[in-house]
Amino acid sequence: MDFENIAKTAKTAALGIADISADLKNSALLKIADNLEKDKAKIFEANKKDLTDAESLVISGEISKSTFNRLKLDENKMRDMIQGIRDVAKLEDPVNKKLFVRELDEGLTLYKVSCPIGVLGIIFEARPDVIAQISSLAIKSANAVILKGGKESINTNKTVLGIINETLDSIDGFPKNVLQQVFTRDDVAQMLKCDKYINLIIPRGGNKLVKYIKENTKIPVLGHADGICHIFADETADLEMAIKVIVDAKTQYPSACNSVETLLIHEKFPETEKLLAALQLAEIKLVDNPDTWAFEHGDTTLAFKKVKNLDEAIEHINTYGSGHTDSIITKNIENAEKFMNKVDSAGVYFNASTRFADGFRYGLGAEVGISTNKTHARGPVGLEGLTIYKYKLIGQGHIVKDYVDGTKHFHHKDI
């Protein structure tokens, strides 16, 4: 099937899944989890084949050792993957929620109701657990998806999606083709052009991938390229707190997008030397180089800069940051408020580690991704980010002419 046909089929599937019941979706998810568990051996076998193929790529230098490690599905990852699906089944249904009910006039009632977006295009790198996670989020939010995984995990992906789709096919009343998979670079190129059928693209991977996608499509992209997060140690920062928070934000998981990359220090902060010494003791590599201000290190390197005041800190962040997550450490509440209002980022923190930027930590139930967009969804995105809404208007033969004439009047009562 060529890509256009796959996309058309996905649109039909999206219309089909849009209004199936929460019970049907949840029972499908639980059956998928059961069947993946039952067929574990098959999945491990496929993953083993991927790993064997990948070994030579590591040797030839085509993929890195860390990509190879991510590719590996062990018992722990498998258990988490399956548990993740069961957890999604337990979440509140994100569609068909009444966002408001408003009586416009007697007998004329407007319902704003959440509904799925339609067709999602998901592009992800070689992580074999992503396919099950995204599939479960798509089913729960009643969207159709076209999946394109990293080619290194092709056997695992085919096997996992095969088991999921066999399960769905066996469920009475579950629409066909909700989850489809494509495999080539050419498919990706076509996906990015297919704004007729695809409503949202979600890239899951490194910032090169995300940047490439954002630059090559007119379809809305949910995600973030860079995660250049800052911590500002204000004049009145508590030294112990500053050390604790910065060490956490830099070292707890250095390659995460919400790790801190640049430390700004108020020039009147009296304990700068003690702070920097403590950070070095914690094996943080401090660098003082303007070239790194818009750079995501992804390791324990931390840029630092002295600033004259709060305003300079805010301006630095709004100039060099990526709109992800930034934190102020201070005892001055007014400064904290100004910082949180003026820094134009998805997350603005006061005396807390940037590492809290995460859908599960925020209590969103699931994480679809972290967005630095300024429309639709921003910050850690839960299932709500895979929904939009429609307006249902129920009347009794109501016409607009009566309201233009002045025969009738709107009363707009929220009920």
Place this chain on the structure above:
Amino acid sequence: MDFENIAKTAKTAALGIADISADLKNSALLKIADNLEKDKAKIFEANKKDLTDAESLVISGEISKSTFNRLKLDENKMRDMIQGIRDVAKLEDPVNKKLFVRELDEGLTLYKVSCPIGVLGIIFEARPDVIAQISSLAIKSANAVILKGGKESINTNKTVLGIINETLDSIDGFPKNVLQQVFTRDDVAQMLKCDKYINLIIPRGGNKLVKYIKENTKIPVLGHADGICHIFADETADLEMAIKVIVDAKTQYPSACNSVETLLIHEKFPETEKLLAALQLAEIKLVDNPDTWAFEHGDTTLAFKKVKNLDEAIEHINTYGSGHTDSIITKNIENAEKFMNKVDSAGVYFNASTRFADGFRYGLGAEVGISTNKTHARGPVGLEGLTIYKYKLIGQGHIVKDYVDGTKHFHHKDI
């Protein structure tokens, strides 16, 4: 100033206006209304100049008579324009609303707070009242804007925005350059490419303009190109109600985007002939031509088609419609529910005229535009559509390590 600089200036203005108080915004709006009223004569004079210039364009056929009429600012339009600004001042502040407050753990509280999007690019055709309306919505939602109006209304636009900006400049604490205007086609081309600084494009004008913009930018566009709305007269439709609703939806304002373009009639509806005769009597021109199924007539022409059943009606709408607003006339509540769930449009109506699709009629307080997008905002969009949100997290030195270690646990209490 070249466009890049204008856009940069707009970003600075956006950061400046983001956190000014509701009082300051509202008092600015009221002062603008007063000053426009005071300087009415100057505006009429500028408009007269535009009209004189436009006369020759009408004669040479470069602009239509209806464009000329829209260009004209009379006492009524002026009064409505000024009243519109005062009405916006009265609306609830759309920014700084707490969308949720959640205690993640003791002393660690997450606030999801509405905030402005940033920089809007507004492209509108020759309607001299739009500039004041958009400016007031931008101020209220605390966004900076770059405005590009139709060249035929250039004198009016310059005069109106001049008065508005003089007013804003005179207000202590109001940031500079929140409202800027550009004039050339080249500016538009640059605006559409300027995704570094512009966060949202809003076109106000005919579908050619909107299509052009959607096809030539990666920046999110809020709007709709076509308005191909349908009414489905089901088997059990009440004849009188069907006539009344269809006549309203087609004739009350035929050039509106929410007017009906295609009537679908269930083949078992027993009174098709009476219905069609009544529509003809109401001076609706009925056409039975598949070529017009994806066509917005914009006049009293109405395509009609008999369909076998509800499913065919739904499929027709999802194939040929524009996702704007579609209505079913029926006595069968089950069919109505299926129609509203399965039709993939921003507005899905049951026994009501499609003409109700409007921000004011929905009680949204204002209308920024009508969107057929599947992300961010859909259907009639009020001020909320010009906002996004940020997450503020307030802690006491909280770090993630404690939660990964299991030393501490999230309790996620909404408060």
